[in-house]
Amino acid sequence: MSTLLEVSGVSVTFDGFRAINNLSIQIAEPELRAVIGPNGAGKTTFMDIVTGKTRPDEGQVVWGEKNISLLGMSESQIANAGIGRKFQKPTVFEDQSVRQNLAMALKNPRGPFSVLRHRKTADGAAKIEAIADEIGLTDHLTRSAGELSHGQKQWLEIGMLLAQDPRLLLVDEPAAGMTAQEREKTTDILKRAAETRAVVVVEHDMEFVRRLECKVTVLHEGSVLAEGSLDHVTKDQSVIDVYLGRSDA
Amino acid sequence: MHKSFIFHNPSVLWFLLALALFTMAVTVLSEAFGVGLVSTSFVKTLGKTLCLCLIAIAMDVVWGYCGILSLGHFAFFGTGGYAIGMWLMYARTEGIVAASLEGQAIPPTPQEISDAIGTQIFGVVGSSEFPAIWAFADSLVLQLLMVVLVPGLLALVFGWLAFRSRVTGVYLSILTQAMTLALSLYLFQNDSGLRGNNGLSGLQNIPGFEDTSQATISMVFFLVSAIALAAGYVLFAWVMSGKMGSVVQGIRDNEARVRFLGYHVESYKLFVFTLTAVIAGIAGALYYPQAGIINPAEIAPIASIYLAVWVAIGGRGRLYGAVIGAAFVSLLSSWFTGGGAPAINLGFYTIQWTDWWLVLLGVSFVCVTLFFPKGIGGLFDYLVRKPS
Numbered sequence: 001m002s003t004l005l006e007v008s009g010v011s012v013t014f015d016g017f018r019a020i021n022n023l024s025i026q027i028a029e030p031e032l033r034a035v036i037g038p039n040g041a042g043k044t045t046f047m048d049i050v051t052g053k054t055r056p057d058e059g060q061v062v063w064g065e066k067n068i069s070l071l072g073m074s075e076s077q078i079a080n081a082g083i084g085r086k087f088q089k090p091t092v093f094e095d096q097s098v099r100q101n102l103a104m105a106l107k108n109p110r111g112p113f114s115v116l117r118h119r120k121t122a123d124g125a126a127k128i129e130a131i132a133d134e135i136g137l138t139d140h141l142t143r144s145a146g147e148l149s150h151g152q153k154q155w156l157e158i159g160m161l162l163a164q165d166p167r168l169l170l171v172d173e174p175a176a177g178m179t180a181q182e183r184e185k186t187t188d189i190l191k192r193a194a195e196t197r198a199v200v201v202v203e204h205d206m207e208f209v210r211r212l213e214c215k216v217t218v219l220h221e222g223s224v225l226a227e228g229s230l231d232h233v234t235k236d237q238s239v240i241d242v243y244l245g246r247s248d249a
Numbered sequence: 250m251h252k253s254f255i256f257h258n259p260s261v262l263w264f265l266l267a268l269a270l271f272t273m274a275v276t277v278l279s280e281a282f283g284v285g286l287v288s289t290s291f292v293k294t295l296g297k298t299l300c301l302c303l304i305a306i307a308m309d310v311v312w313g314y315c316g317i318l319s320l321g322h323f324a325f326f327g328t329g330g331y332a333i334g335m336w337l338m339y340a341r342t343e344g345i346v347a348a349s350l351e352g353q354a355i356p357p358t359p360q361e362i363s364d365a366i367g368t369q370i371f372g373v374v375g376s377s378e379f380p381a382i383w384a385f386a387d388s389l390v391l392q393l394l395m396v397v398l399v400p401g402l403l404a405l406v407f408g409w410l411a412f413r414s415r416v417t418g419v420y421l422s423i424l425t426q427a428m429t430l431a432l433s434l435y436l437f438q439n440d441s442g443l444r445g446n447n448g449l450s451g452l453q454n455i456p457g458f459e460d461t462s463q464a465t466i467s468m469v470f471f472l473v474s475a476i477a478l479a480a481g482y483v484l485f486a487w488v489m490s491g492k493m494g495s496v497v498q499g500i501r502d503n504e505a506r507v508r509f510l511g512y513h514v515e516s517y518k519l520f521v522f523t524l525t526a527v528i529a530g531i532a533g534a535l536y537y538p539q540a541g542i543i544n545p546a547e548i549a550p551i552a553s554i555y556l557a558v559w560v561a562i563g564g565r566g567r568l569y570g571a572v573i574g575a576a577f578v579s580l581l582s583s584w585f586t587g588g589g590a591p592a593i594n595l596g597f598y599t600i601q602w603t604d605w606w607l608v609l610l611g612v613s614f615v616c617v618t619l620f621f622p623k624g625i626g627g628l629f630d631y632l633v634r635k636p637s
Contacts, residue, residue, distance in 0.1 A: 076509075087506070112493070
């Protein structure tokens with residue numbers, strides 16, 4: 001395990017509100033990590049910073065063996081460097097088929113002229129089949145993504161992330177709105193993905209996090225409150241005070 | 250081009266077939282090559298309509314597929330028209346001047362010829378000097394190059410500035426409208442070098458073909474316009490098929506998602522914007538020799554707004570929809586405003602369609618937007634089974 005992503009001393013302020021306050025997180029490869037915290041703890045903002053959507057006021061975000069700073073890079077450059085992101089609300093291209101959605105995400109040259117010359121290959125088709133199998137959508141490849149159920153859309157988006165073949169997956173509330181059965185399957189997909197990559201899951205649901213059986217980072221008011229196994233952090237008095245104490249009481 | 254492309258897109262084949270049948274019918278009925286049932290002026294109208302269909306499919310690609318509501322594409326249509334108009338006007342005036350100076354005892358110097366042409370063309374705005382932008386006007390090849398380069402470069406520079414600042418939605422629409430308005434206002438000035446509000450005229454007279462009848466010239470332009478529309482249609486259908494179309498429509502539906510997939514969204518928008526501008530320029534270069542005159546009013550914002558209305562009524566996101574919309578609405582428009590439609594006497598008030606056509610068009614636009622968002626082209630969905 002080597003450090004893949006290192007966020008150190010990052011702060012960001014929106015109109016005087018400090019969304020992230022001197023945040024430092026390290027993610028290794030491979031690793032499965034859950035990030036939890038009450039609303040407004042800065043979970044989504046943390047993802048926005050890593051993926052280039054939000055520029056921090058101070059601090060460092062360093063990536064990979066070569067210690068590249070992600071701060072000067074655009075969203076598409078960061079995505080091509082190997083960071084995939086799943087949004088909180090499932091965002092797939094509803095007018096297009098499941099296959100087209102996956103094909104668009106597949107790791108290939110991204111420039112307009114290479115895309116214009118792009119031809120379907122047997123290799124690409126095989127990769128799409130493999131991913132569809134992984135996310136359980138093999139029978140739905142020709143359906144338009146808009147027809148899928150909520151859970152299937154979530155899986156399709158995770159599949160699109162896998163198709164990008166990223167080294168780091170940032171997954172925002174994958175289990176939101178899912179049935180118990182769907183959650184279980186989502187857990188399996190994420191655990192398998194984390195065997196070879198770094199996967200960071202932002203989640204509200206403690207049961208879901210427990211099933212992931214991984215290291216947990218608790219955020220509060222934009223900084224790390226506690227870090228460790230779920231049992232460890234749930235026993236931490238400060239965590240109980242700010243988060244668990246409120247929701248479980 | 251992939252050989253199976255046409256077979257994956259049967260609508261392209263149907264469109265080409267329909268266009269071929271239409272073109273043959275008009276040819277057979279024309280004065281120049283057929284039985285003379287269709288008048289030369291109507292052939293010109295049909296030829297111009299084909300050019301409007303060509304810019305409409307360009308608009309459909311940029312708006313219906315890529316989601317950029319450009320309200321300035323007629324600026325590219327107009328600059329294409331001006332580019333070819335400069336050669337037409339220069340070459341024809343040169344012929345007239347040469348003929349009138351022929352009988353003189355002392356042969357005129359090149360400077361005298363140039364001055365005489367300048368006076369002929371720019372006398373109307375009180376000048377006889379050739380502005381710098383006319384430097385290539387004597388060369389058909391170079392001006393044909395300008396038909397592509399001027400709209401292309403204008404779109405490239407404008408698009409680069411707008412897209413890199415991530416201007417989207419209605420703000421971008423307003424910017425494109427400002428662009429075409431600024432260009433139009435600039436061209437209205439007498440010292441713009443393009444004859445101010447007089448514009449360029451006499452464009453229906455093709456230099457070198459003085460002895461050919463307008464009936465024949467109109468038919469040739471009609472046929473060339475049909476070929477251009479067919480080529481443009483196949484080009485756009487091909488570009489929008491496959492992965493490019495996937496990414497472009499993804500940008501329309503969720504720009505941020507495409508960006509996080511690693512695509513540089515701005516490059517794609519710029520590609521689509523510039524490509525459609527070039528096609529719009531070509532459409533304009535074919536249109537104005539048939540119209541005979543181009544002036545700055547042609548590229549006023551209202552023209553580009555009409556373009557959006559055509560595409561909306563015809564059906565966004567499907568190329569044949571844009572063709573149907575442009576042909577249907579523009580022909581109907583010339584029928585209503587040209588006094589073709591009979592006035593309706595209500596007893597207390599008489600509806601004159603020259604005044605009321607715009608109201609009818611506006612109401613239709615609102616109704617289509619509210620009740621038939623797929624437009625006229627959407628009717629084909631009922632005829633064709635949904636492909637699996």
